[in-house]
Amino acid sequence: MSITRRDFLKIAAVTGGVAAASTPVVKSVLALGKKPVSLPQYVPTTCEMCFWRCGVIAKVVDGKVVKLDGNPLHPNSRGKLCARGHGGIGLLYDSDRLKTPLINTGSRGEAKFKKASWDEALGYVADRMQKIKEKYGAESVGLLTHGTVSTYFMHLLQAFGSPNFAMPSFALCRGARGVAFELTFGEDVGNPERLDLQNSKAIVLIGSHLGENAHNSQCQEFAEAVGKGATVIVLDPRFSTAAGKAKYWLPIKPTTDLAILLAWINIIINEGLYDKDYVAKYTTGFNEVSQAVKEYTPEWAEKETEIPAGRIVETARVLGKNKPNVLIHPGRHTAWYSDNVQRQRAVAILTAILGAYGRPGGIYLNPKKKLEPVFLSDKDYPEPQKPAINKGNYPFAGEEGVTHAIVKATLTEDPYPIKAWFITGTNIMKAMPNQRDTLNAVQRLDLLVAVDMMPYDGVMLADVVLPECTYLERHDDFFTVKERSFGISFRQPVVQPMYDTKPGWWIAKELGKRLGLEEYFPWNTFDDFLKAKAEAWGIDYAELGQKGYIDFPESAKPYLSQGEDYKFKTPSGKIELYSNELKKHGFDPIPKYTKHEQPSEGWFRLIYGRAPVHTFSRTTNNPSLWELMEENVAWINAKVAKRMGLKHGDYIVLVNQDGVKSNKVRAKVTERIRPDCIYLVHGFCSTSKLLHRAYLRGADDQQLITKYAIDPISGSVGMRVNFVKITKEV
Numbered sequence: 001m002s003i004t005r006r007d008f009l010k011i012a013a014v015t016g017g018v019a020a021a022s023t024p025v026v027k028s029v030l031a032l033g034k035k036p037v038s039l040p041q042y043v044p045t046t047c048e049m050c051f052w053r054c055g056v057i058a059k060v061v062d063g064k065v066v067k068l069d070g071n072p073l074h075p076n077s078r079g080k081l082c083a084r085g086h087g088g089i090g091l092l093y094d095s096d097r098l099k100t101p102l103i104n105t106g107s108r109g110e111a112k113f114k115k116a117s118w119d120e121a122l123g124y125v126a127d128r129m130q131k132i133k134e135k136y137g138a139e140s141v142g143l144l145t146h147g148t149v150s151t152y153f154m155h156l157l158q159a160f161g162s163p164n165f166a167m168p169s170f171a172l173c174r175g176a177r178g179v180a181f182e183l184t185f186g187e188d189v190g191n192p193e194r195l196d197l198q199n200s201k202a203i204v205l206i207g208s209h210l211g212e213n214a215h216n217s218q219c220q221e222f223a224e225a226v227g228k229g230a231t232v233i234v235l236d237p238r239f240s241t242a243a244g245k246a247k248y249w250l251p252i253k254p255t256t257d258l259a260i261l262l263a264w265i266n267i268i269i270n271e272g273l274y275d276k277d278y279v280a281k282y283t284t285g286f287n288e289v290s291q292a293v294k295e296y297t298p299e300w301a302e303k304e305t306e307i308p309a310g311r312i313v314e315t316a317r318v319l320g321k322n323k324p325n326v327l328i329h330p331g332r333h334t335a336w337y338s339d340n341v342q343r344q345r346a347v348a349i350l351t352a353i354l355g356a357y358g359r360p361g362g363i364y365l366n367p368k369k370k371l372e373p374v375f376l377s378d379k380d381y382p383e384p385q386k387p388a389i390n391k392g393n394y395p396f397a398g399e400e401g402v403t404h405a406i407v408k409a410t411l412t413e414d415p416y417p418i419k420a421w422f423i424t425g426t427n428i429m430k431a432m433p434n435q436r437d438t439l440n441a442v443q444r445l446d447l448l449v450a451v452d453m454m455p456y457d458g459v460m461l462a463d464v465v466l467p468e469c470t471y472l473e474r475h476d477d478f479f480t481v482k483e484r485s486f487g488i489s490f491r492q493p494v495v496q497p498m499y500d501t502k503p504g505w506w507i508a509k510e511l512g513k514r515l516g517l518e519e520y521f522p523w524n525t526f527d528d529f530l531k532a533k534a535e536a537w538g539i540d541y542a543e544l545g546q547k548g549y550i551d552f553p554e555s556a557k558p559y560l561s562q563g564e565d566y567k568f569k570t571p572s573g574k575i576e577l578y579s580n581e582l583k584k585h586g587f588d589p590i591p592k593y594t595k596h597e598q599p600s601e602g603w604f605r606l607i608y609g610r611a612p613v614h615t616f617s618r619t620t621n622n623p624s625l626w627e628l629m630e631e632n633v634a635w636i637n638a639k640v641a642k643r644m645g646l647k648h649g650d651y652i653v654l655v656n657q658d659g660v661k662s663n664k665v666r667a668k669v670t671e672r673i674r675p676d677c678i679y680l681v682h683g684f685c686s687t688s689k690l691l692h693r694a695y696l697r698g699a700d701d702q703q704l705i706t707k708y709a710i711d712p713i714s715g716s717v718g719m720r721v722n723f724v725k726i727t728k729e730v
């Protein structure tokens with residue numbers, strides 16, 4: 001049940017001072033001579049079951065969290081949580097949680113854990129870090145990290161003297177999109193994406209499987225747009241949940257999306273359906289694009305994509321007719337093939353010629369609000385002695401680093417050895433492709449430290465495991481939210497940490513102390529740091545604690561006004577349809593279509609995505625979410641299944657081009673997928689015996705992704721380049 005704004009204001013009033021004995025309810029219970037019942041407390045905080053970071057209101061009774069609801073004041077949740085958000089209680093009370101620090105007493109990765117005190121575990125880590133620093137230099141300590149815990153460990157790593165961190169959110173997720181949009185518009189589309197879905201008249205989803213991708217407010221806005229009659233066009237080899245809402249489902253041959261995008265651009269220009277004033281005022285390179293796309297006719301695109309030319313023309317006209325109130329969803333997980341940046345550049349160019357950037361129903365503008373950064377400490381980091389290896393040799397790799405660059409340097413010791421990994425908030429066995437490389441790299445380390453809440457696969461490889469408490473038990477740094485207006489979201493403990501677990505900030509600070517870096521942590525508790533930061537920003541900390549979210553409505557300026565002079569943050573100040581930056585680095589300044597390998601007879605392309613009730617691997621053991629979906633299934637086209645004599649629900653095993661076999665998995669026999677693909681929901685089949693529900697349940701897409709293709713522009717990783725065969729042996 002969601003609560004109304006009015007209810008929430010009542011709740012906010014309760015949050016401050018709770019359950020005073022004089023309240024009428026308590027009085028009447030006392031009067032009856034019964035045991036006093038404490039009133040529920042409602043504590044606002046921020047969700048971390050995924051990275052949408054919705055506002056949550058936790059209902060706490062007698063020190064136990066009994067319910068989580070969406071914070072109606074928060075633009076990412078709007079009073080509702082998704083299933084995973086509600087499932088936060090399952091995480092908190094999962095009896096498989098990490099409960100104390102652990103030290104592996106066996107060989108690397110043997111997971112022969114003994115319990116340790118914090119002092120012993122942190123002392124062990126600090127001692128080995130110092131030895132590595134003496135022998136190889138501080139740069140030889142690397143960090144693979146994701147989520148809020150990253151803040152503290154990136155700080156610690158840099159204070160120690162290493163620049164070598166990487167997050168899956170760049171190369172394995174939205175990096176290619178960020179690069180393409182920065183090259184074209186001078187900025188990324190944000191996180192959450194600044195999509196004006198609720199006002200869109202036509203929406204194109206290129207793989208973006210909203211509904212299965214459960215990003216909360218985006219799904220709410222998509223539903224609203226559909227309700228208001230927006231025309232939805234879905235490009236997906238699989239009939240996704242979103243395809244069920246679409247007027248046009250275009251079951252595109254995987255790898256060929258760039259062909260349809262270029263054909264659409266061609267048709268829209270050819271038929272004069274583009275936004276002429278907008279193009280003239282805000283863009284550069286239109287003539288070059290017009291010339292370059294001429295070869296991409298609908299008939300040519302039909303041969304590549306297997307979508308009839310007539311359909312391609314018809315859908316291009318839908319976009320032209322509804323401009324500028326159209327949204328070509330820029331996607332989020334854009335790590336598909338080797339041309340991710342160019343595909344995303346085509347999305348950006350199409351958006352621009354339809355005049356949809358800074359327009360209702362398109363992509364809204366960043367809110368206007370600037371707060372001076374307040375760092376964890378004012379002390380400068382030492383200058384690393386060696387160049388960073390975390391971006392590989394990719395000219396447009398982002399600040400978040402490239403995970404496979406860390407793996408490669410560890411394996412090759414080129415240009416210098418990496419001898420320690422911290423893995424914090426990421427499951428290296430599930431997030432990164434080619435598990436054999438990961439395992440080989442791990443064997444070359446002198447130290448592997450995991451900071452996690454649960455014993456997922458990557459944690460089982462660690463020498464030392466440092467248990468973080470869950471997001472419901474800790475403070476974290478403020479989250480700045482750039483929705484239509486600017487806001488700040490707050491995370492505070494809803495209950496005290498269970499077992500011997502500690503917040504990430506505490507673990508980093510304590511380790512810092514043992515490394516002689518205490519000056520980098522000049523506060524006692526994180527509450528102290530946040531109070532000081534709130535003061536520096538002129539924010540009422542008590543109000544933030546009561547509401548969970550503070551908004552600055554005056555900062556909203558979602559759309560360009562009529563004829564407005566607007567300077568984009570590109571070198572030319574215009575939207576760069578033709579990219580001089582790419583040209584300078586030897587890349588195509590306008591996207592060119594490239595062909596990709598296709599599966600041969602008897603083989604299928606392995607594709608993957610999300611289930612609405614799970615987040616990657618991290619929820620597969622969550623008792624409440626596991627109940628909703630215990631394992632994944634392999635989607636197989638019905639005609640293929642018939643030819644192979646497979647029935648719905650039969651167990652099968654998938655074998656990839658390198659002979660790697662999956663765990664057994666049930667076949668989902670369906671018309672809703674192309675015959676050349678097999679689809680798995682990502683994240684299943686944990687190999688950790690400490691997970692009583694997730695252990696060996698379903699099949700692991702990552703196990704079968706032994707091959708990957710690298711986008712030379714950004715270092716983004718294409719993971720949909722593996723082929724599998726189906727076998728019935730179990």
Ligand SMILES: Nc1nc2c(c(=O)[nH]1)N[C@H]1C(S)=C(S)[C@@H](COP(=O)(O)OP(=O)(O)OC[C@H]3O[C@@H](n4cnc5c(=O)[nH]c(N)nc54)[C@H](O)[C@@H]3O)O[C@H]1N2
Pocket residue numbers: 048146147149168169172173174333424425426427428430431432433451452453454456457468470471504608609615616617618619682683701702705719
């Ligand atoms: N094959 C394949 N690979 C993929 C993807 C795919 O779809 N298919 N998706 C890619 C994408 S889009 C992304 S964003 C990445 C995601 O990659 P990851 O974020 O690494 O995803 P998870 O597998 O959920 O692993 C998260 C780990 O962090 C731990 N964790 C969760 N919350 C916390 C916390 O608050 N504190 C600490 N200390 N630990 C925590 C969990 O217990 C778990 O061990 O994977 C990428 N890799």
Ligand SMILES: Nc1nc2c(c(=O)[nH]1)N[C@H]1C(S)=C(S)[C@@H](COP(=O)(O)OP(=O)(O)OC[C@H]3O[C@@H](n4cnc5c(=O)[nH]c(N)nc54)[C@H](O)[C@@H]3O)O[C@H]1N2
Pocket residue numbers: 050051173174206207208209210212213214215235236237238240252253254255256257331332333334336607608609610611612613614615616679720
């Ligand atoms: N429930 C839930 N929601 C999530 C997450 C989660 O773990 N669980 N993770 C969040 C994160 S970090 C991310 S990055 C997003 C990812 O979610 P999205 O960005 O929405 O989707 P993708 O993972 O890019 O794409 C998955 C879809 O692409 C289709 N597909 C496969 N190959 C092709 C192709 O060649 N062309 C086309 N057009 N389609 C193809 C698949 O059939 C599938 O429907 O989800 C977010 N939302």
Ligand code: SF4
Pocket residue numbers: 047048049050051052053054077080081082083084085086214215216
């Ligand atoms: S989308 Fe769901 S899991 Fe993600 S932050 Fe929001 S409620 Fe939590």
Ligand SMILES: [Mo]
Pocket residue numbers: 169172173174332333
């Ligand atoms: Mo992602």
